[in-house]
Amino acid sequence: MNRRSFFKTTGALGLSAALPINAHDALVPGFPNYNPKIKRVIHLCMAGGISQLESFDNKPLLREMDGKVMPESMTKGKQLAQLQGAKLKCFGGRFDFQKHGKSGLEISDKFPHLAKHADKLCVINSMHTDQINHDPAHTVFNTGTILPGRPSMGSWVNYAVGSQTNDLPGYVVLVSQGGGQGQPISSRQWSNGFLPGKTQGVQFNSKGDAVHYVNSPKGVTLEHQSRLIENIAKLNKHLRTKKNDPAIETRIAQYELALKMQTSVPELTDSSKESKATLEMYGCKPGDGSYASNCLMARKLAENGVRFIQLYHRGWDHHGNIEGAFPNAAKLTDQATSALITDLDQRGMLEDTLIIFGGEFGRTPMAQGTGRDHHMSAFTHVVLGGGIKGGMNYGKTDEFGYEIAENPVHVRDMHATILHLLGIDHHRLSVKFQGLDSKLTGVHKAKVIKEILA
C-alpha cells in the first residue's frame, strides 16, 4: 500500500469520528481585519548578513574611493562590530552591476537568474535594524525585539489567521546545509514565545526524520501504528464519559493529526519522485539538504497550505575573502530562488505569496581586510509576489552606502507590511504578556510601506 492510498483508507478506520479540526484554525477571533492580498509568506533568510553592495545596492562613488579613508564624519560615534578600533577604509563593490528588465533594476552579475525576474522584484535599499551581532539581529528580525521569549512572526501570523492545512504545521523552517555555512542559528528564531505551542515553527530536517518523531518505531508499520492510535482514542473516549474534561477531545484530535503527519510529511519530503526537469530547474539532488532542495520543498509546503515558510541559508558572513566566497554563496542561492519564483508563478501561486529575500543585517562599505563587517544602519531586502509592485527600488542610501538617505524602512515596518498583506492591522494584533499588550511591531511606531504595494 503506498502512502497516498493508505492515507485515504485511514478515514475508514473510524478516526474521523474524533473532533474535526478546522483548517482555518486561527487561535483568536477577529482576523483578518480586511481583505488579505496574500495567503502565505516565504522568507528566504540570507543569514550571516548578505552584502547589499555586492548584490542590489550599486555605489559607484564607493568604487572610486576604494582603498581611501572613509570620511570620518560618516562613521564617528557609530556602532561597529569587529571593526571596533580599526582604521576605516572604503571598499568598493567587488562585482559589476547591470540594468535588467523593462524597469532597469540594477542587479549584480552574481545573480543572473534572479535578474531575469527584475520586473517582479521590489528592492528595498533602505532597511535598518537595531542589532549588529547575528544572534540578536535574527531575533529582532523574527520577533521585533531583542528580548528572548517573544513569538516569531510566523507564530504571530498563524495565531491570527491560522494555517490552511490539516496535516502539516502552519509554520515550517528549513535550514540548508553545505557550502561553507558557518553561522549558528538558534531555534529561538522560530519560537512561539508566549503564544500557544501550536503556532511554533517546526523545523523540517533533510536527514533522519523530516520532523522529529514523525516515523513509527522500528517494527511498527503505519497500519499498525494507526490501529494503536485508534485504540488509544477508544480508551480516551471512554474516559470522556467519566470526566468532564474537554482536553480529552483535543488530545484525541491531536493523535489523529499526528497520524496524518506521519503519512503526509514523509510523502511531502520525499523528493526522489521529482522529475528531472524540476530538479534541474532548482539545481538540486534529492535529499542533499541544499538551499535549492529547500526551495523546492518550500514550493511543496506552499502548495499544501503551510502559512509561513522560512528558509535559512547561513553562508553570507563575509568578513574576509568576499571576492571568493560571495560568488559561491550567490551560486548556491540565485538559481534556486529564481526557480522558486518561476515555479510559483507557473502554478498561479506567486500572486498570493509574499517572498522576502535578505539578511538579518547588511555589510559595511568599509573594508575588513578583504571582506566587510556587519552593518545595521543600511541594508537591502528584496520582496516580491502578491500585493507588491515589481521592478522598483524603494529607499536610498547615501553615496557610500553607509546611511539611509531616504525612506528608511525599519524591520518593524517590514513586519507591519507583511501583516498588512495578510489582512492584519498590526496595531490590533496583540497579546497581553507580562502586563503589556505585546505586539510583533512593538511599542515604537511602525508603518506599512504603502509605496511598494500594488
Place this chain on the structure above:
Amino acid sequence: MKKIFLSSLILSSLVGQAHDISFNKDVLPILSDKCYACHGPDAHDIKGKLQLHTFENAATERHYTSKSGKKKILDPAIIPGKPDESLVWERIISDDEDEVMPPHKHHKPLSKKDKEIIRQWIASGAEYEPHWAYTSIKAPKANIDQLVEKKLKEHKLEFNTEADKRTLIRRLSFDLRGLPASPQEIQAFLQDKSPDAWQKLIDQFLASPAFGEKMAVMWLDLVRYADTVGYHGDQIQHVEAYRDYVIKAFNQNMPFDQFTKEQLAGDLLPNPTQDQLVASAYNRLNMMSREGGAQENEYLAKYAQDRVATTSIAWMGSTLACAECHDHKYDPFTAKDFYSFAAFFSDIQQVGVYNRNPSAPGGLSNNDPFPPYITLNQPEIDAALNPIKADLAKSEAIVKKHHDAMKFDSAEQEKLNTLFTVHADAQIDTNKITLPVKFDKATGQIAFEFPKSDKAIPKLKALSVTKDGKAITFKNADASHSHGGYHPHFLIHKNPQGWKANHKQMQVLVITPHHNLEGDYQINLEFEKAPGIKVKVSSYTGCFYTGKHLKALRSGKVNEKKKTLLYLSNAEYRTHEGKVGQLKNKLKSTENNTREICQITVAVKPRPMRLLPKGNWQDNSGEIVEPAVPSFLGKINKEGRATRLDLAEWLTSSNNPLTSRALANRLWKQFFGRGLAADVTDLGAQGQAPENPELLDYLATQLKSNWDIKATIKSIVSSRAYRQSSNAKDELKKQDPFNDYLARQQSRRLDAEFLRDNLLEISSLLVHNQGGNAVKPYQPVGYYKDLNFPRRVYKADKNDQQYRRGVYMHRQRTFLHPMLKAFDAPSREQCVAARSVSNTPLQALNLLNDPSFVEAAKNFAQSTITLFENKNMRLNWMFEKATGRTPDNTELLQLQNIADSEIAYYSNKPKEASELLSTGLKTVDSKLDQKELAAWTSVARIMLNLHETITVY
C-alpha cells in the same frame, strides 16, 4: 475597602447579578488597560496634560505652563459624584469620532459594562484604592477552607465532593514528588483508615528526596537555569552544582529568606561556605555571548536588564524591567528605579563578551569556563585521591630517607666508576665499524657512550649485534637525547632514518635485547659518513637503566650523580622513585578528569551604573545612580552603598509585601493550576487582582512568619479545597470558567519533566540518583547541526544516566531537547513564572515514537509479563500503574481485545517483533518469547499514551 453596591438595572442586566464593585477589581483593570498608556504613571508621555492614576491627578484642577509661558488651569477630569459633569465621562460617551476616548486608533474600545462601571464609580465618589499588591499584608483570622467557603457562599456555591482516595494519592504524589504513587503506596493508603492518613501521606511525600526535584523545576524556570549560555555559539556554562543546590535547599526546607540571601549574595556572607558560593551562581545564570564583534557595553547592558527582569519577577511578581526605556506605563516604577535596581548587581565580576580564553591563549572549546568560577570540593573524589596521596607520601619519604642517608664521598665516586663494565673503547674513523665484545655474565642492556664533540656527528644509520653471523633482536632503544625525527627506535627496527643527537654534550644510547646476552658478539655500527669520534661500549646488570641515567653518571652535577648512583645501586630507592612519578601522574589525571567547577559571583569594584535614556547603551548622558529599591516601596536604611545582601534582606523583610505574595501565589498555582491572582508573573496593575485577596494574604502571612515552604505547602494540600474533585458540571464551569471561586480542583497535564519521569517510573526504568552532571537521553541525530563555534555532536548517555529524571536533562538553550520543547518546557533564556500548556500533534508524535518512550514501553511489558502469567492480571497491573486506578469493565474488555489482537498480530511477525524490541539500550530477556513481548510492548505503548496517564485529576 470602599464598596459600592450596584443595584442599577442596567448594570445588573449586564453582569448577570448585582454585586459589589471594588476599585481594584473592577475599575483599575479598565483604567489601566484602556487609559494609562496615555494617562498613566509615566510622566514623560502624557496626552492632554491628564493623568488618571491617582485621585489627585484625576479630580483636581490641572495647573500647567503653556509653551508661550502662560500659566493655565484645566478643570478636573473627574468630578466625584457627578459623572455627567465629568470630562472623562463626557469623552467616553462622545459620539464624535475625534473626541471619543479611548481613541479609535488604539483599538481598545470600552464595553457597555466597562462604561457602566466607570459611571457608577464616578457617581459614587470616584474613590481610589492603593493597588492591592503594594498594600501591607493583613493577616485574616480564618484558615484556608474558611476563606474559600466565604467566597463560595458569596456566589451561592459549595465545595465540590472530595476526590476518591486513588485520585487523591495520585494527585498528591505528582504535586509533591513529580512522580506517580506506586501500586503499593496506593494500597497502603486505601487500607489506612486512620483519621490522620492524609496528614501522614503528606509528611511522607514532603520528606521524599523527590520533593526537591519537583520544586526545583519551578524555581529553575524562574532563574532561567540552563547548561549553556544561549547567545550565538551557545557554549557550555558550568552551573550544575547550582541546580543541585536548589534541589537540596528545597529538600532541607531551607527558609526562603536564607535561600534568597544565599542566591543573591552568597559571596557577601561572612566566611561563605561552598554551598553559599554555589548559590551565588544565581547572579551568573543570564545569557552570555562569545560572539566576535559583540560590543562589551551593549552586552553588559543586556545582562543588567536580564538580572532586573529575573529578580523582579521571581521575587516581587513585578515587571520592573518594563521601565528600562521609560517610566512604567501602568505601575509606579520609574526608569530610575530600574537602573537603581540594576546597580545592586554592578559589582559582579563579569565581562560583556567572553571571546578570550581565560586559561590559555587561542581557541575556545565548548567546555571553557565563563569565569569567575570555583573548583568544587567533592568528597567522593577526595576519597579516591586520598589513598593515592598516602602512597605518594610514603614513597617520597623512602626516597628522601635514602637520599639523606647517602654521603657522596670519594668512595661513592669510585663506586660509580666501577658500576659499568667496559667492553670496547674505540675511535671511529670510517663510516662503518665492527667491534668484537665479550659479555662475562648475562647482560640485559648495552650502552654506547659518545663523548661531547665540537663538530656535528653524522647520523647513525644502522646498528646490529650478531653472534656467529646471526642478528640479535631488541625490544627497546633509548637515548639521552635525539633530534626530532631521528629516534633510536629506528635503529632496532632497521629504519634507515636512524638516530642523531646533539653532541655538544656527551650522549648515551642504550639498547635492550629481547634475551640476555652472554659470550662473544660482534657489534656493527654504520654512520652516514665517518664521524671521527670515540665510542665506549659498556653494560651493567644491576637494573634497568636509561641513556639519561648513564649520562648523569658520567657528566652530571654532583646531585644528579648521587641520585643516579642511588637509583642504580639501591633497589628500594629505585622502586619508590619510580612510584613517585607514577603516583603523581595518577593524581593529576584523576583531578583533571573528575573535578567539577561552578560559576559563581565574585564582588569587585562596582561599575558606575548610568540611567540610559530610552535604554540606549551608547548614550552616556544619563545620571549615575546608586543601588536602591523602587522608591515607592520604601528604601534601604543604610549609610553608604547598599549591597546585594541588603537587597536580599529587604526583599524578605516585613517592609516589602511583594515577595511573600508573589511566592504564595506561585505556590498556590502549583497545587491548583492557577494563581490566586491569575497572572503569577505580574501582580501589578496590568495583572489580575485576586478574587480572594484574603486567602492570598493568609498564605503570604504564613510564609512571612518564618519562610517555611514545606509548612505552607502542607497547609495548602491539607485543605478541603485541595482535596475536592476536579470533575465539575458544565453549569459550574459556565458560572466560574477559570475556577476563581474554587468550587472544584483543576485537572492538569503533567509538566514536561514530570511527564517523562512518570513514563519512565511506570516502566520501572527511572533511576532515582540525585544531582551531578547533566544527563543526555536519546535525541534525534543531527539536532545540533546548526550550532557552531564550535561545532558539536550530542552524545546520548550509554549507561544508567539515560534513565535519570527530567530535571537533570542537559539544557541547551538554543536547541532545547525536542521532547521538553514539545511539552512546553521553556528554553530558560529568560525568567518564566508560568509555562504555557499546549496540546499539539507534536506531543502525540513524541509520546508515540520517541525511543525513550518506546524503550519504556518495552521495559514496562517485560517487567509485567515477568511478574504475571495471567492476561487479566497483566492488564490490570499495567492500567493501574499508568493511571493509578483499576480499569472498569468496558476498559478491561477493550484492553483484552487489544492484547488479543496484538498477540495475534505479532505471532507470525518475528522480524517486526525483534525490530520493535531493539529500540533503546536495554536488551530484553532472551528467555522470554519475543513475539509475546512485542505484543505486550504494543499494549504498554497504549498505556503510556493515554490522556489519563499524563494528566493529574
